[in-house]
Amino acid sequence: MLHVERGGNGPLLVLLHGLGATGEVWQDVVAAWPGRWIAPDLPGHGRSGRLERYTFGALAAAVAEEIPNEPATVVGHSLGGVVGLALASGWFGVEVTTAVGVGIKVQWSDEELAKAAALAGKPAKVFETKDEAVERASKMAGVPLRHGVSEVDGGWAPALDMRAFGVGRPDMAGLIMASQAHVVLAAGENDPMSPQEQLRELVPEPVVFPGAGHNVHVESPSSVTALLAQLAT
Numbered sequence: 001m002l003h004v005e006r007g008g009n010g011p012l013l014v015l016l017h018g019l020g021a022t023g024e025v026w027q028d029v030v031a032a033w034p035g036r037w038i039a040p041d042l043p044g045h046g047r048s049g050r051l052e053r054y055t056f057g058a059l060a061a062a063v064a065e066e067i068p069n070e071p072a073t074v075v076g077h078s079l080g081g082v083v084g085l086a087l088a089s090g091w092f093g094v095e096v097t098t099a100v101g102v103g104i105k106v107q108w109s110d111e112e113l114a115k116a117a118a119l120a121g122k123p124a125k126v127f128e129t130k131d132e133a134v135e136r137a138s139k140m141a142g143v144p145l146r147h148g149v150s151e152v153d154g155g156w157a158p159a160l161d162m163r164a165f166g167v168g169r170p171d172m173a174g175l176i177m178a179s180q181a182h183v184v185l186a187a188g189e190n191d192p193m194s195p196q197e198q199l200r201e202l203v204p205e206p207v208v209f210p211g212a213g214h215n216v217h218v219e220s221p222s223s224v225t226a227l228l229a230q231l232a233t
Helices: 023-030 056-064 079-088 110-120 130-141 162-167 172-178 221-232
Strands: 004-007 012-016 036-040 072-077 096-102 149-152 155-158 182-188 207-209
Touching: 004 023, 012 023, 012 079, 023 036, 023 221, 056 079, 072 079, 072 221, 079 096, 079 172, 079 182, 096 221, 110 162, 130 149, 130 155, 182 221
Parallel strands: 012 036, 012 072, 072 096, 096 182, 182 207
Antiparallel strands: 004 036, 149 155
16 A cells, blocks of 8 residues: 655654655755655655545555554654554554654644645646656645656656645644644644644644745754654653
8 A cells, every 4th residue: 555665773763744745855854864764755755656645544544554563653744644643542552752843834724724635636747757747746745756657548647646735724722632653743833834823722832943934844854863863851
C-alpha cells in the first residue's frame, strides 16, 4: 500500500509529509537524525497506492501499519502533522511519545474548504513530458519533487490523487485533547498558513522558526533537527 523509505538505528522517528509532497522532502532532516527513521509517501501520493476515500483517520491507519511496535517520535508537516496527531491518540495501535506538527493550517474558512473540495473533483492534468509533470507536482507541493509523478495514458501526470484535497477540516482541539503524547506545534515565522496567534489558541508556547516560511523542513532542515535534539534532552 505505502512506499516507505527507512534507515538508521536507534530511537524511532516517523516523518510525514504534507499534501502533494512525498517522503523525499525529509532527506536533509534524516541525514542529521542519530537514530532510526521511516518516511512514507502518504496514500494517494508519490509511489504509494490510493484510498477510496481520504480522511485523517484513513491516512493514519495506513501509516500505522508501517510503524514498528516501539515508542516513536512523529513529526508531520501540514497534512502530515494532522495525521501524526491522529496517530498520537493511540487509536491506531502506535505508541507515540512526542507528536510535532509543523506548519499545520489550523483554521479554515468555508470558502477555503469549498475551494479544496472543488480541487478534489478535478482530474489530474496530463503533460507530454515528465519534466512538465515534475514542475506541476512541485508547484502543487510547494517544494521540489523527484518522485511526485507517474506515467499515464497520454503522457505524465502528478502522482497526487486530487481527491486527497477533500480531506476536510481537522478537529485540532479534539486531536490535541485525545493525544497520549507530548504535543508540539511549530511553524515558520513567515508561514501564512500557520500564524503564531492561531497556534497559541491551541498550545501555550508554539515553536517559531525564525525567518522560515511554510516548508521549514526543506528551507531550514537544521531548525527541525535542532528542535528534535532539544525535545530529546
